[in-house]
Amino acid sequence: MLRLLFLVILFLEGNFWDVVDSTTVTYDSKALVIDGKRRIMQSGSVHYPRTMPEVWPNIIQKAKEGGLDVIETYVFWNYHEPVRGEYYFGGRFDLVQFVKDVQAAGLFVHLRIGPYACAEWNYGGFPVWLHFIPGIQFRTTNDLFKREMERFLEKIVNMMKDENLFASQGGPIILAQVENEYGNVEWAYGVGGELYVAWAAEMAVGLNTSVPWVMCSQEDAPDPIINTCNGFYCDQFVPNSPYKPKMWTENYVGWFLAFGYAVPFRPVEDLAFAVARFFEMGGTFQNYYMYFGGTNFGRTAGGPLVATSYDYDAPINEYGFINQPKWGHLRDLHISIKKCEEHLVYANATQMSLGVNLEAHIYYKSFNDCAAFLANYGSFANATVIFNGKSYFLPAWSVSILPDCKNVIFNTAKVISQTTLNGNDFTWNVTMHESSLSSSSWSWYKEKVGIWGNNSFGATSLLEQINTTKDISDFLWYTTSINMDANTMQNKTKEVGVLIGSLGHAALLFVNKRPVAFSFGNHDDASFLLSAKVNLSCGSHTLDVLSMMIGLQNYGPWFDVQGAGLYSVIVTDSEYWKEDLSSMQWTYQVGLEGEFLGLQNVTMANSSIWTHQGSDTPINQSLIWYKTTFFAPEGKGPVSLNLAGMGKGRAWVNGLDIGRYWSSFLSPSTGCSENCDYRGTYDASKCLKKCGQPAQTLYHVPRSWLQPGENLLVIHEELGGDPSTISFLIQKGQVLCGRVSEDDLPPADAWEQSLGFVSRTPQLRLACEPGWYIVSILFASFGNPEGKCGAFIHGSCHTNVSPIVHQVCIGKQGCSIPVSTAKLGGACPNMVKNLAVEALCMA
Numbered sequence: 001m002l003r004l005l006f007l008v009i010l011f012l013e014g015n016f017w018d019v020v021d022s023t024t025v026t027y028d029s030k031a032l033v034i035d036g037k038r039r040i041m042q043s044g045s046v047h048y049p050r051t052m053p054e055v056w057p058n059i060i061q062k063a064k065e066g067g068l069d070v071i072e073t074y075v076f077w078n079y080h081e082p083v084r085g086e087y088y089f090g091g092r093f094d095l096v097q098f099v100k101d102v103q104a105a106g107l108f109v110h111l112r113i114g115p116y117a118c119a120e121w122n123y124g125g126f127p128v129w130l131h132f133i134p135g136i137q138f139r140t141t142n143d144l145f146k147r148e149m150e151r152f153l154e155k156i157v158n159m160m161k162d163e164n165l166f167a168s169q170g171g172p173i174i175l176a177q178v179e180n181e182y183g184n185v186e187w188a189y190g191v192g193g194e195l196y197v198a199w200a201a202e203m204a205v206g207l208n209t210s211v212p213w214v215m216c217s218q219e220d221a222p223d224p225i226i227n228t229c230n231g232f233y234c235d236q237f238v239p240n241s242p243y244k245p246k247m248w249t250e251n252y253v254g255w256f257l258a259f260g261y262a263v264p265f266r267p268v269e270d271l272a273f274a275v276a277r278f279f280e281m282g283g284t285f286q287n288y289y290m291y292f293g294g295t296n297f298g299r300t301a302g303g304p305l306v307a308t309s310y311d312y313d314a315p316i317n318e319y320g321f322i323n324q325p326k327w328g329h330l331r332d333l334h335i336s337i338k339k340c341e342e343h344l345v346y347a348n349a350t351q352m353s354l355g356v357n358l359e360a361h362i363y364y365k366s367f368n369d370c371a372a373f374l375a376n377y378g379s380f381a382n383a384t385v386i387f388n389g390k391s392y393f394l395p396a397w398s399v400s401i402l403p404d405c406k407n408v409i410f411n412t413a414k415v416i417s418q419t420t421l422n423g424n425d426f427t428w429n430v431t432m433h434e435s436s437l438s439s440s441s442w443s444w445y446k447e448k449v450g451i452w453g454n455n456s457f458g459a460t461s462l463l464e465q466i467n468t469t470k471d472i473s474d475f476l477w478y479t480t481s482i483n484m485d486a487n488t489m490q491n492k493t494k495e496v497g498v499l500i501g502s503l504g505h506a507a508l509l510f511v512n513k514r515p516v517a518f519s520f521g522n523h524d525d526a527s528f529l530l531s532a533k534v535n536l537s538c539g540s541h542t543l544d545v546l547s548m549m550i551g552l553q554n555y556g557p558w559f560d561v562q563g564a565g566l567y568s569v570i571v572t573d574s575e576y577w578k579e580d581l582s583s584m585q586w587t588y589q590v591g592l593e594g595e596f597l598g599l600q601n602v603t604m605a606n607s608s609i610w611t612h613q614g615s616d617t618p619i620n621q622s623l624i625w626y627k628t629t630f631f632a633p634e635g636k637g638p639v640s641l642n643l644a645g646m647g648k649g650r651a652w653v654n655g656l657d658i659g660r661y662w663s664s665f666l667s668p669s670t671g672c673s674e675n676c677d678y679r680g681t682y683d684a685s686k687c688l689k690k691c692g693q694p695a696q697t698l699y700h701v702p703r704s705w706l707q708p709g710e711n712l713l714v715i716h717e718e719l720g721g722d723p724s725t726i727s728f729l730i731q732k733g734q735v736l737c738g739r740v741s742e743d744d745l746p747p748a749d750a751w752e753q754s755l756g757f758v759s760r761t762p763q764l765r766l767a768c769e770p771g772w773y774i775v776s777i778l779f780a781s782f783g784n785p786e787g788k789c790g791a792f793i794h795g796s797c798h799t800n801v802s803p804i805v806h807q808v809c810i811g812k813q814g815c816s817i818p819v820s821t822a823k824l825g826g827a828c829p830n831m832v833k834n835l836a837v838e839a840l841c842m843a
Helices: 002-021 055-066 095-104 127-130 141-161 186-205 268-280 324-337 465-470 592-599 804-811
Strands: 025-029 033-034 038-039 043-047 070-074 106-113 173-178 213-216 225-229 247-250 285-290 352-355 358-366 369-376 383-387 390-394 398-402 418-422 432-436 441-444 458-459 475-484 495-502 506-511 514-520 528-536 538-546 566-573 579-582 586-590 624-631 638-640 648-653 658-664 699-700 709-719 729-732 733-743 761-768 773-783 814-818 834-842
Touching: 038 358, 038 418, 043 441, 043 729, 055 285, 070 285, 070 324, 106 141, 173 186, 186 213, 213 247, 247 369, 268 285, 268 369, 352 383, 358 383, 369 390, 369 465, 390 398, 398 773, 418 773, 441 538, 458 648, 465 475, 465 586, 475 495, 495 506, 495 514, 495 538, 495 624, 506 528, 514 528, 528 624, 538 566, 538 761, 592 624, 592 638, 733 773, 773 804, 804 814, 804 834
Parallel strands: 043 070, 043 285, 070 106, 106 173, 173 213, 213 225, 225 247, 247 285
Antiparallel strands: 025 033, 033 038, 352 358, 358 369, 369 398, 383 390, 418 733, 432 729, 441 624, 458 586, 475 538, 475 586, 495 528, 495 566, 506 514, 506 538, 566 579, 624 709, 638 699, 638 729, 648 658, 648 709, 733 834, 761 814, 773 834
16 A cells, blocks of 8 residues: 555656646737746747758757747658658758757747748658659648648657657647648639648647647638748738737748849848837747758759758858857847837737837836837938937837837847958958868769660650659750751751750750750749750761759749650751651650769779879869869868859769759849848848859858768769869858947846846947957957958047957957947047957957
């Protein structure tokens, strides 16, 4: 009996601790309610496969230090179930470990199971085998699709339950998402789409996760699903039910990169304005897409033509380093909003007009206890407004935050956070080290043009590429012959035109095994026409077309059935003779011989198939493989592969796939604005840089892919390039800059609700990456310094404060300098002075 009582006590104690460790998550009209408390939450997207597992904790910690409460991620079905019923959750795809790493950092998780992701990910995250189930139709009321979708969602939910990762089990997952942005395309599916939405919601709720489910961009999301907003601005968004909170699941911090396009960026002043306006107008949960973008390794990039870099101008850059001033300015914004949290969740706002395009939203806890947001949403004119009897200056397109309705602790347009230069033109010599491969010994293998193996097959029509290759390769050979009649030709050579129509994405034309022409589409329209003229004599001539994919479509209505490859081939001459070859006999070969042989693999490094002839490495040739060895770069900094001198292809280090490159595809020469005006509505084409240049020339090589001693580099070049121009770049340092005025606000974290500002003195703060330290002060001036980070110069008023800055900062990971004449001294007594500092960090 005593033993039985002891076991009962143990059982009850175990359940007691389960209850204590668990978290309840509900919602009401004001906010998510966590353990009975309404919460204002900042979230950021981090996709686990877009970086390496050993980097996850570092990225997550930086997100936490940046003021985030939640990490949001998609789940990538196509890599978790590459073959139906065969699952993979290892390496970069270890979802459980990623969620546990977030939990270890003390953050929550929003798990966007989908299973459609979009995300500029290949096929939107759907496995290609799904497409080949007879009778299936994606994302509509199709039983075959619904069965597969439910099976995968149940698989993921059960995995999370088995690991006790939902909030009710003591885990970090507080939200789950089913489907993704379906409301943008639902019109194309008619009644079937409406029924599908209702089914998906009911199915998800039936999985009993014990946390709320959301559907983003889905106005008709049925109860209890929360419909959420995606976009550059969501302040005007209203949920479809009065008892659902106002949530923003994708706030685009920049935009994705596509080959042949300029590089988009979003000014942090506009991003902060959008966030502040959202919370000013009743928002409760906001997620940055992306907070860390990372890299589309291998063939994971979606399409068409999405680049390998997924940097996204995010607060943490592709290499895992903090992107300043974006990270710091947003951190200060999060601190400021958090200081208003109790007011924001207590009651609805009172709106007050302050003039044209000027307004205040006040949140009261009691008659004399309030927080306020003052907004100037005009695009041009600065303004001075009167609020509660006091005067406040509001720059155009900005919001000021007053956690006590009196003191401004943050304005979205006033950036006082440091700027970090990671190897830009101004600081290249001191921050980057280049390791050239120009003297390396290269081996090569030249691809055969056209049919290369005994697994080719024929058809009397032009086959659609995706249905033919099943996406096991980017490449499909189309081969046929042209017979020039001897009687007609009369032993003469005739100029013949070849016109090829393709659904996408690119194609190389060979006539008699010689390259003749190359053409391609773009991200917005992958289709194209390839036109070429060739001189042919009488007799038979081979025509080989290598059709190329650059990522499967990932977005749009019925995107899963959008095709690729050739649909028309016509030959003609100037004498009105024309022949349509589309219905002739064609021979097909999926993939390249080098792929079939596995030339990228370490096991093939010493194969006799490679050719090596001293310094006579062939250059500017199409369809050629190159191989060399190199020693791992020293140091701790990020490593990138410089492929600016190559054309188009893929690269591998030690058999690991870096991704696609396309250095020869230049963006348009016009349309860029390096100093883009943040004021006014932003879109993805407003702020661009690197016009007339390749979208990407530097490719991330994770440090964990490198090994001591020799490493293997393999390049497959499709169009032609010079491998001697390839180099590795290693970041050995970073330049930090700060410029703060005596009139600037003190740091937001210097304000306390009960005390006000602990200090009203502005501060210039500098911080290196973790493990890096300030080793040199490159510039320091107190007065009216001119120029910008990397190119500061002394102004007409200059006080040399280098000794002060040196004493405070050298040898430190970070430092803070009060900005005042009392602290720094100086001449020009009637001038509002600025402190400008430029420092060098090294590991």
